[in-house]
Amino acid sequence: MEPLPQRRQRKPCIYEGNQAGDCDNDCDAQKQRMLRLAGGLAGVLLIGAQVFPVAGQRPERPALSITGYVIDAELEPATHHLSAKAVVSFTAPENLELVSFGFHPALKVTKISDESGKVLTGERSADGTIRVSPAAPITKGQVLHWTFVYEGTITGNEDGPVEGLKLAAIQEPITYLLYPARWFPMTGYLTDRFTAEMHIRVPQGCGSLPAAARELQSR
Numbered sequence: 001m002e003p004l005p006q007r008r009q010r011k012p013c014i015y016e017g018n019q020a021g022d023c024d025n026d027c028d029a030q031k032q033r034m035l036r037l038a039g040g041l042a043g044v045l046l047i048g049a050q051v052f053p054v055a056g057q058r059p060e061r062p063a064l065s066i067t068g069y070v071i072d073a074e075l076e077p078a079t080h081h082l083s084a085k086a087v088v089s090f091t092a093p094e095n096l097e098l099v100s101f102g103f104h105p106a107l108k109v110t111k112i113s114d115e116s117g118k119v120l121t122g123e124r125s126a127d128g129t130i131r132v133s134p135a136a137p138i139t140k141g142q143v144l145h146w147t148f149v150y151e152g153t154i155t156g157n158e159d160g161p162v163e164g165l166k167l168a169a170i171q172e173p174i175t176y177l178l179y180p181a182r183w184f185p186m187t188g189y190l191t192d193r194f195t196a197e198m199h200i201r202v203p204q205g206c207g208s209l210p211a212a213a214r215e216l217q218s219r
Contacts, residue, residue, distance in 0.1 A: 003063045064099060064187050066090040067143070069196040071184055076203065082107070083151040086184045093138045098122075098131040101185035104168065105159060107152035115145040128161060128182065148185050175202075 005010075066088060073084035092099055105110070105128035112120045114135055122132035138144070157168030160181060167181035177183045 064090060064092045064096075066187055066192050066194050068194050069184060069198075071196065072199045072203045075175060076169055077170055077175050078203075080153045080155045080170045081151070082154060082170055082177075082183065084149075085146045086150075086185065087145055088148065088185055089143060089145050091141065091143055092138050095137050096134070098133060100129055100131045101187055102161065102182045102189070103128040103150075103185055104152070104154070104161060104182045106154050107183065109148060109150045111147075111149040113147050116117050120146070126183050130185065163197075169178070 068089040070087040071084060072086075073082060075082055088101075090099075105126070107128070109122075109124070109130060112122060112132055114120060116135070118135045120132050120135060122130050124130050132146070134144075154168050154170045154177075156166050156171060160167050162180060165176045165180075168183055169176055178185075180189060
């Protein structure tokens with residue numbers, strides 16, 4: 001029996017940058033095809049990047065920033081009732097048509113006015129968010145001071161801003177109004193840094209400062 005012919009062994013092809021090892025003709029041809037393919041793909045990607053810019057490269061419009069609160073509130077634990085007036089100091093993007101604030105859905109806003117006393121109009125969504133139209137165009141860097149008058153009943157059983165969490169309750173013997181409950185108009189949860197001056201009235205014998213005020217005093 002005649003011995004079988006030995007199969008030709010190809011030398012390994014090593015390609016790093018512009019340096020190549022000992023390649024046979026087949027390997028050289030394969031390398032050239034790969035280089036042409038890579039060049040073509042690079043051209044497609046470059047064209048695609050020019051036609052479809054990355055969305056994250058767009059400059060984002062600056063957000064509303066609250067800088068301070070002065071809040072006068074009265075609590076009636078026997079009836080689960082809260083009535084309050086909050087003066088909110090903030091800056092907003094230039095020419096913003098609607099200014100949005102997060103708010104507890106159980107609280108009803110009865111009046112909103114600007115620093116000149118002009119009554120402002122707005123709209124309310126199901127989650128409690130309130131969108132207010134400024135009386136005049138907002139200028140760059142302008143600090144606004146709006147006054148919100150509101151009231152409502154919070155027993156702790158209502159749907160709050162965070163589903164499944166009871167963040168506020170006005171009741172006997174314990175009343176708590178936590179910051180995330182949005183019991184005052186707010187925005188930028190855990191991102192805004194602000195000052196807060198609070199005057200909270202409770203019936204005689206109801207105890208010390210509510211949890212909400214103690215929490216904000218520590219910020």
